Amino acid sequence: MTKELEHSFVELLEKHQNIVHKVCRIYTNNQDAHNDLFQEIAIQLWKAYPEFRGDSKFSTWMYRVGLNTAITLYRKSKRSIDTQDYEVVQFKLTNEPYDDTEEQQLKLLYKAVHQLNDIEKALVFLYLEDKNYNEISETLGITEVNARVKMNRVKTKLKTILNP
């Protein structure tokens, strides 16, 4: 039974692993920290998997566990000390046509997002993932109105970071 459960879980996580990678991308600054957080999220997902009823989509369920791990449970390792390696690696990996202005702008944007606090990052992450305010409010445990208000503040904050 456990073997079957393990198998089905690993298969699902393998299929949806990008969600976890994206959480790690928002919350970490370099590859080591990324791997560290990925591992902790994988463990938390696996521990909570017996509770997963299948009445929600596995991916939706992953957002919640992933963010909860990043915001609440994860203890930052020493390796998460800021370095810029990560950004460079990420950008080299994209196969898009080279556009210096756009690339520069995106680089600054990602950098600005990294300066937000954990809750603001969670909002940005869910927004980028195209989640509606209802889902955002349910994931974070705040009201929909407050989620909207906070989102607007985050947008303003990002503008201020980008144009000081």
Next chain:
Amino acid sequence: MDELDILKKDWQKEDSRYPKLSYNDIYKMILKKSSSIVKWIFIISILEFVFWTVISFALKDADFNKKFESYNAENIMIPFMVLGYLILAYFLYKFFMNYRTISVTDNAKLLMENILKTRRTVKLYVAFNLIYLVVSAFLVLGIEFNRDETMIATIDKASANGELFKFYAITILATALVLALCIGLFLVFYYLIYGLLLKRLNNNYKELKKLEV
């Protein structure tokens, strides 16, 4: 188009930028041990329960306590000890019940609240122990004033010299000072351990609470 929408366009563009972990990579990961703060809080809390229980047993076996038995103060000390164990049982029960409610699939705010609740139970237990320590120290002092022969002789001598008030004041003050020092050390210790462990959680919880106002 605002900044976040520019970012969103890039974010959703393609997924090939992320490493692709294999089935085996993921399988190996889930066999590893978690290092979440909930696990650390659990370990530290259990150590706290063990520490205070060991302390109370150690004190019971100490020579000092054997001497204390000769004062025939069992009618005060035994109910006091029974009360201590009952309260320990209550806190252990509360702690495990709280711990069981922590679920990573709850929403972020509820998860934080449940973790803080578990932590608060242990905090109350520690506060209880510190109060218990102070009350027993003064209780012991009171009994010694009345039953300990050396103490009675010293009191009589002080009384004859007209320094009875001074004697009481110095003894009580010295006891209070030692206790304050012990409590101070404990508080620094707890502040450091939990302060470091829960700093991030507390900040994030405050941030979520702030949205409610």
